[in-house]
Amino acid sequence: MPWMKVSLNVAQNKLGLIEETMLRHDALSLTLSSVGNESALELTLHEVPKWSHIRVEALFPLHDDIQAVINDVRTIETEALDIQFVGDDEWKGTSEVPLEPKDFGGLWVVSRKARTSDLKNVIRLEPGLAFGTGEHPTTSMCLSWLAKHPPYNKKVLDFGTGSGILSIAAKKLGARTVDAIDIDVLARETACENARYNDVEVLIVETIPVGRRYDLILANVLLNTILQFAPILTTCLSPGGTILLTGLLPNQIDRVKSKYPAIEFEELVRQEEWRMMIGNSRPTNFE
Numbered sequence: 001m002p003w004m005k006v007s008l009n010v011a012q013n014k015l016g017l018i019e020e021t022m023l024r025h026d027a028l029s030l031t032l033s034s035v036g037n038e039s040a041l042e043l044t045l046h047e048v049p050k051w052s053h054i055r056v057e058a059l060f061p062l063h064d065d066i067q068a069v070i071n072d073v074r075t076i077e078t079e080a081l082d083i084q085f086v087g088d089d090e091w092k093g094t095s096e097v098p099l100e101p102k103d104f105g106g107l108w109v110v111s112r113k114a115r116t117s118d119l120k121n122v123i124r125l126e127p128g129l130a131f132g133t134g135e136h137p138t139t140s141m142c143l144s145w146l147a148k149h150p151p152y153n154k155k156v157l158d159f160g161t162g163s164g165i166l167s168i169a170a171k172k173l174g175a176r177t178v179d180a181i182d183i184d185v186l187a188r189e190t191a192c193e194n195a196r197y198n199d200v201e202v203l204i205v206e207t208i209p210v211g212r213r214y215d216l217i218l219a220n221v222l223l224n225t226i227l228q229f230a231p232i233l234t235t236c237l238s239p240g241g242t243i244l245l246t247g248l249l250p251n252q253i254d255r256v257k258s259k260y261p262a263i264e265f266e267e268l269v270r271q272e273e274w275r276m277m278i279g280n281s282r283p284t285n286f287e
Contacts, residue, residue, distance in 0.1 A: 003028070004066050007057045007082040008073065009035050015054050016251060017076045023224045025069045027058040028184075030222065032273075104140065105147035107169055112197065121147075123168050125194055137271035138220050138246040142166050145244060145269070145278070146218075151175045157214040157236060159229070160221035164191030164202065170218070171200035179212065180204045208236060217243040223252050230259035237263075237281050246276035253277065 010018050015032075022030055035053040060066060070081060101110040112124045143166070152174035158167040161180035171178050180195075180202050182188050188204050195202045203209075215238050219226060226245050237243055243263060245256060256277060257265060265279035 004060045005057055005082075005084045006060065006066065006069055006073070007055065007084070008077060009053055009055055009079060010077050012052055012054065014077055015056070018056055018073065019249075021072045021076065022056070022058040022069070023222060025060070025065075025072070026224065027060055027222070029059045031057040033057075102135075104143035107143055107147040107173070109143070109165065121172055123165060123172065124198055125163060125165060125168075137274040138276065139165060141246055141269050141271050141274070141276040142218055142220055142244060143169055145276070146170060146173055149242075151216050154215035155179075155213070155238070157181065157208065157212070157217045158202075159208075159217060159219040159233065160225065161191050161204065162187050162220070164194045164204065166218050166220065167191065167202045167204075168195055168198045168200050170216070171195075171202060172198070175216075178202045179209060179214070181206070181208055208232065212236060213238045213241075215241045217241070219244065220246045222247055223249075223256070226256055227259050230256075234260060234262050234281075239281055242278065242280050244276060244278055246274065248275045248277065249273060250275055 006022070008018070019030060033055045034051040035055050058069075060069065066083065070083070073081065101108060101114055106121060108119050108122045109125055110119075110122060114124070146166070146169050150173040151170050153176045154174075156167070156170045156175045156178045158164075158170065158178060158180040161167055161182045164180055167178045167180040178200075180188075180191055182191065182204070183206055188206070191202070191204050195204065214236055217233055217237055219229075219233060226247070233243065243260075245260075246269075248256060250273075253268070253275060260279065262282055263279040264282045265277050267278040269276040269278065
């Protein structure tokens, strides 16, 4: 499937508006990086590190109305926009950089060709076309949490599976069943291949199976998706179940809480500018 990538440089004080605009137009992914390899600025204790200027790259399906995106962005930022066509081969080529072995608290992510005879709980992965190698802080936070809280004998939902890395991790750490959901066909194909290679059984489908309930839900997706699917994810969570919501920035936490009134969020994990919310179904949900 071909894509369109919209890129621009913005000042820090305009970043929030640009992000909201891209997400309102259903961007599939957002990537932020410093302009000119600028170091992050440490401001005050517990404040998010910031760059004075940020490179924003947003990915959209080719059929989306890119002109509408451009028009809305222009109301915020008048600097030059870079619009690029991204074919499957090009995206795949940039995604297949060999993985360096990474340890997430005893859970290892390595490339398929790595020699790891002395390691346990190893995920062998080639990212292919989908997001998710453990490199990004949002994925890293999920993997580290899973390593500390193995989902032994639990029913797990991986909502927005991408490469399938979280599903594979959950299964290797003892999950009874894992359902992996992704609307993107290329992500599902990549996740299927990665699951087969790691010899784990995962149900990989486009939508959540009707009537399923889960002891643990992992949602490493964008803000709009977390908000949109709040009623469904809440309903799918078993009494006493745990939900992890990540892919969030600090200024988005309160909005998420307001959409999940049946969840008691007890922990907020921080890594770089990203946040992961961890919550459990409230006692009133128990049947």
